[in-house]
Amino acid sequence: MAENEDGTEKSEEPSEKKLRDAREKGQIPRSKELTTLLMTLSAAVFLYLYGAQMMNDFETLLTRGLSFSRDVAFDQKKLADLIIAIMIEGILMILPFLLLMLFIAIVSPMLLGGWAFSTKAMAPSFSKLSPIKGIKRIFSAQALMELFKALAKFLLVISMATAFLYMIFSEVLGLGVEPKDFALAHSGKIIVEAFIFVSLSLLVVALVDVPFQLWNHNRQLKMTKQEVKEEFKQQEGNPEVKGRIRQVQREMSQRRMMQKVPEADVVITNPTHFAVALKYDPENMSEPVVVAIGSDFMAAQIRTIAQEHNIMVVEAPPLARALYYNAEVDQPIPYDLFKAVAAVLAYVFQLKEHGSAQDVDFQNLPIPENVRTE
The missing domain is CATH 3.40.1690.10 (secretion proteins EscU)
Incomplete structure (x- = not known):
């Protein structure tokens, strides 16, 4: 059970108002592992589909940049124009990949907690500088989960990479006897497949992390019975205050009536x-x-x-x-x-x-x- 700093037990589910206030403060469930998985997997799939074309375009661009005429070499304007043209073509060549990564980086966090922009989350908080709270965060469930995820990712990536290398070991050895151009293309294919294979290992981490983040977010927002009562008073109004308001209203109405x-x-x-x-x-x-x-x-x-x-x-x-x-x-x-x-x-x-x-x-x-x- 979650507890307040004063030790009172948080046994009640968070109210709609508590969830709404938390969202306004930027406190929403987020999974970095889900974002990492989607970005690495998207990058791997993109390179698998368009990597060969990008390499051919890069080879052409590199050839143009290194095989220019003597006139261009001794003409600063022509040389500058050539460099600028190559830079623009290079940017345009990798632009689809960069736009895909930007899109995934923006959309993937929204899959779990939705879109939320809060200036309160960016405001400085002196409570974060507290050494005692810092020590509590180090030994919190969140910190332990982060440690577990780091170890899990390390072991999974190593295990998947080792398993993949074991499966294609004969292909790797065969690269040495293949023609140069074919060997380079084959090497690129192996690297991209390894990238996809290793990226899939992060799926296991994400499947564990997403439910944990949802559970932990709900646990942090849980309320004590007293907090529920106080919130109800704030929303419905303090009965004593409401009674006093009604009394004043009656008195004013009676005075107007008597007049x-x-x-x-x-x-x-x-x-x-x-x-x-x-x-x-x-x-x-x-x-x-x-x-x-x-x-x-x-x-x-x-x-x-x-x-x-x-x-x-x-x-x-x-x-x-x-x-x-x-x-x-x-x-x-x-x-x-x-x-x-x-x-x-x-x-x-x-x-x-x-x-x-x-x-x-x-x-x-x-x-x-x-x-x-x-």
Whole structure:
């Protein structure tokens, strides 16, 4: 099991956020052995397919460079032109091989960890200069794996080279009795085949290294239970902070609601448990709107503000309960309560305009059963 520096056990799999943060820091699985295998194997195959043609082109180029006329030898401009032309042809001759190696060097690391560019990985880190951490890295699983790979590569390459040499030993001895041109071509073929054969030995190392790098990367990113909890808090938000935010939001909403109570035309109460303030302007509004709703302490505050601003308070318990449970602040009253509210508003406006109004039975207002609350 992986452990933190403080000894706590890393038993939890890395989260998506941990993996994403690691990628941003340039910490992704990489296998140098896979890259080495693909580059050497690609080079060997390329030389096997096009090596003979490259050698013929090189021979032609070398002949041109060493067999020029006397006029060219004593003319600096012609000699310079010849050298430049030979250099350009030489570069163009090996350019496909160089481009192939560049392509493999770029693509092969992406096969394991994908593409990732991080400036954080290039930033200096003083923690890397720590002698204690340096000693830990020397005796880490990664260091032991690197040592094992180095020994394995050495033994595999030696073994494969020895086996190949043993298989073609008779051909090597026969090179001495072959014609010069044929012997050179045959030698080149043997060298390229040996290159391919030895390159394949690195396949064994890569097959071991790739799973190890994936495992080691996952092991390094594993998290403790406390880290999982902390990350969850960061993503979901600290419950205490979220609760405090909700409380502040409620308080701000209540303050705004209380500031609108003086605009109300009537406050309907339970009489003590609930209070609902309504506003209705026949000229500018198509239906009454709820400006404040409260229960218990909030209801008492609404009643107090209403009394301070000479807003009529009507005790209609059934209507107050129905509005409290079915209406919303800054929204029109529910359609089912239009008749009951209209009766209250008519009573209030009659009192304001004429000083008297027809008696209304506020205990028995027309409230449908689907919105009635006992």
